[in-house]
Amino acid sequence: MTSKPIGVAVLGLGNVGSEVVRILTENAEDFEARIGAPLAIRGIAVRRIDGDRGVPAELLTDDPAELVGRDDVDIVVEVLGGIDIPRKLVLSALEKGKSVITANKALLAEYTGELADAAEKSRADLYFEAAVAGAIPVVRPLMQSLAGDRVNKVAGIVNGTTNFILSAMDETGADYAETLAEAGRLGYAEADPTADVEGYDAASKAAILASIAFHTRVTAGDVYREGISKITSDDLETAKSLDCTIKLLAICERIVTPKGKERISARVYPALVPLNHPLASVNGAFNAVVVEAEAAGRLMFYGQGAGGAPTASAVLGDLVMAARNKFYGGRGPLESKYAKLKVAPMGDILTRYYVSMQVADKPGVLATVAAEFSKRDVSISTVRQQGSGDGARLVVVTHLAADSALSDTVASLEQLDVVVHVASVLRLEGTTV
Template sequence: MSSGKPAVRLALLGCGTVGSEVVRLLHDQAEDLTARIGAPLEVVGVAVRRLGRERGNLPIDPALFTTDALGLVKRDDVDVIIEVVGGIEPARTWLTEALRAGKSVVTANKALLAEDGASLHDAAAEGGADLYYEASVAGAIPLLRPLRESLHGDRVTRVTGIVNGTTNFILSSMDATGAGFGEALEEATELGYAEADPTADVEGFDAAAKAAILASLAFHTRVTAADVFREGMTGVTAADIASAKEMGCTIKLLCIAQRGPDSTGQESVSVRVHPAMIPLSHPLAGVGDAFNAVFVEAEAAGPLMFYGRGAGGTPTASAVLGDIVAAARNRLSGTRAPSESAYAHLPIRPIGEAVTRYHISLDVADKQGVLASVAGVFADNEVSIATVRQSGRDEDATLVIVTHGAPDANLHATVEDLRALPIVRSIASVLRVEGGS
């Protein structure tokens, strides 16, 4: 199909798992994409680390490959830069150069956006260029554009999400089979869900970067990964999973971004990533395997759920392609995407002021007065106890306590004071509880 209009020219930075799928989709859907955009898309260059690497039967002229990414970015015949390399540098240099030159940018680089998205947005404003990054969070799930555009007339109050497929697969496997963390991680690695070095996933770095991006869009405030409280899920045990089941809960690694008053009453933003128990009635509880889901709460729209595949070459490439179509249309019409909305400038609330609940499992001496001593520690820290459950006797006595909502600082202080009690032999586990009363 010929549109009669000159092609929108694309430069691709990176041709790994996602980049290769982008190339394939551009080829396989060329006719439909031309019809949707009003002009054809043409790849005029692909920057890679090594020219001689085997890339399968990619439908692209090998002469288009180059190792000079910056040179490709600076070419006058390029309209849209697509970056799927990842990392901070040299990606930041490439994208800043492109945006300042007025070239549209489509990126999936969550790490860069979470660390220094401000410089990219500033460069886009300076060059009058588009910056799209739908693929940076939750893969193919259409999430960022609704936050940036569809909900722009509403007030988002809270975003709770499962945004890392690897950790969700591990926790789902532990819940289904009773396996420990190590066994579930090994299974995830064998199936290709976990990287050889899973640190970014299991320690929450990946989810924290995504949480920063979500909070920035939801609350019109620049939030970086450094602003996000982060706690990994390597300490979650099979016993924790079993205890959650007894409470009618399951455990998920959650990103939680919330807007509300701080301790002085000033409007502020709290952003955190950590494992938490949630009741089986919560919409996120049934999200299993390597799927992602994000639960958005807005004042007028109410609760909204976004669900789908959050990772993988093809799902992520789908999100990239959606951004390419939007950027190409804007180039043809001479318009721009909505610019960054960071007018609120809300301060970041520290984790100590976040209101949550704790599930605390204590190994205690089985003797008279234990419960009274433990209850006294909670009272001293102004934390109310919701439920208490004791199991075992003598050396196997265990006390499981679930609190009512309280500032995290008070709950943390309670745990430290319990640790100092002579009657407490050890604190077996501490998990936050979300989504319940």
Template sequence: MSSEQASGLVPERTLGIAVLGLGNVGSEVVRLLTAHADELQARVGARLEIKGIAVRNVSPDRGVPVELLTDDPAALVSRDDVDIVVEVFGGIEPVRTLILNALNSGKSVVTANKALLADYTGELAAVADAADLDLYFEAAVAGAIPVVRPLMQSLAGDRVKRVVGIVNGTTNFILSAMGETGADYAETLAEASRLGYAEADPTADVEGFDAAAKAAILASIAFHTRVTASDVYREGISEISAEDLASAADLDCTIKLLAICERVTDDTGRERVSARVYPALLPNVHPLSAVNGAFNAVVVEAEAAGRLMFYGQGAGGAPTASAVLGDLVSAARNKVHGGKGPDESTYAKLPVMSIGDTPTRYYVRMEVADRTGVLAAVAQEFANHGVSISTVRQSGLADAATLVVVTHRAPDDALSKTVAALTSRDFVNTVTSVIRLEGTSEE
């Protein structure tokens, strides 16, 4: 504070903050804003003052002054004394409308809402740009892990080739625990729920919807192409078994739910974007294979910078609030000093590749009749669809044997047709597992 301000000759500048939501993240945002008010003022050049907190139910036991609480978020975001809106409600509506109203009322916006951004970033960014305001969303992808800003700013002069990440802590906890204990999926999910790592309804996490929303955001930023959640191919982890993890270990691999965004160039030089989420075998030498428990990590591969890895807590009140506060400080500085952050960049407009055209590798485990000629017949079925086999392992005797086939890269459609053909052959009793393989030297 200057001597003029201390003497009262120059009024202290204040920026009004509206917070939408007071759950785990919102409560932590409010706590940090209050506890570190002086430090934040020194960093921003203005005092950040909470003008109101929107909640669904106003009650005096929320841990904040009751006079700050309101159940009318629409009125809050339109107030003249609010400069920046922090949205941690979640969901699509009424949040989308609230953010649009905030931007149209001259407020910059900080949000952690990946579901909203996965489908509406374009609309929101266009309004923010027209109003010369900031729309920041670092916390929407991987909690405290800084990956959005590095992609948008630090790597703005580079050419990103691939972004691969573990971006959902619930599924990573479940798969890590299954691998460590040998327990099955249902048992481990129940334990994750008991420990608070899984929601009462875990569908968004375990079926890959949460990761797909984050993949859409990452692909849009990395490849300057608007990608929505509906463009992202998605599979969850509910079909992964303890036997799959044991077989992966035999191959010196583990299994992770991966969000994969990559720039794919075909033989003619045509570029497309592939965005997909699925459980995949990952060699133990890959840096993501060591990311266990509820932690997240994202690996970015760029032409000049090479491979960069971002690792940390991807969820939780405090980690997510840290990312929100980082965005809030940036937006507040821009309010104080003028200007705004970088706009959304979608100049490339690359087409999004279908999963059928995407080159992948497969791990296929099947129970087959243990008789002469079966291995050759299986190999022929792969050859019929133009799929080359990398390795084959066989175990078991008597009436049936277990056959594990790992393929070379081929279009996903050819691989899935191969598996479909195998299930119809009389020498294949059942195809028990089909999992893609990522992170090898073929990538």
């Protein structure tokens, strides 16, 4: 006897939506066996109904609100992108008691609380594994596998575009603009790459990870953010000489203030990473996330962080879970926000700095520069001078110090007569001194 089908509405038929529909259709019998009931696609919402979309024409609609409101729809899969329209549709679905699976990190980073409240009120499921790191299972391990542990840090490479650019610059010696153009030609970078290269995409994902890991609502606006557009080939060459590479990192961690208060740090920026660190070998468009928990220790999740099929894999994993809950009467995990920790300002975070500056090639320059670090109790780890004459370049790497002190030091260096130009300022992660 065949069980009553579970109705699914798919919002969006782009790279991810197309793969979701394809895999659902081609593996319908497997999904029915895994769930206990068949999945039936009730409709697919698109912006325009035109041309051959590769799916039965009768499934297409340009009225997503009507599709979401249909009585025969039990689960809504949102892969539209954007914020305003998806927010209305997802809220509508949740308020009607329909489970929602979304891959929309920008939406979640701004409105997780609102969506979670709506899901809790109507006893609906809200799943979003695909919103962070594509096919890599990170959200579910944090919410379920590590629910009995205390997570202290989540750090990783969560944007494939920037990782491809930095990896290519490192391998070829090409400059940023040239490599970005090549990334665009190969399809790794959007026509407008701002969200990726300026760190907005990674910041949204960091907000989601911090919220889950630390049981606290964190939005994208709480995340300190810097992008990679100022990274030069000289920076990568100097990084190599320091046995490091440069990666755009999303870092979320618990910290304790000097007054003993527990806080959260959530930040995204390009950083020097030692070559012996597990994230240093993650190249191309791949992603990786390292989780540090008190009992479990260090765990690393690695794989394809974007693309139609990989992201669809995460969406479909959530869909199976939501469908099983519908069939058996269970519920997925609820939002955990009990900790209500405050997000610490970037200035309070202990970091290490790499500072590259063009300086006047004359006696006393090093002493003058070192004095500015000393005034603010910033200890210098290494100093290297490269070139001579008008092309003299001084590179300073510090020990751990408050980020505010390091920032003030850099500002003071720019005022010195012996410093022609502060070319690059990067942080160094993956060390403890």
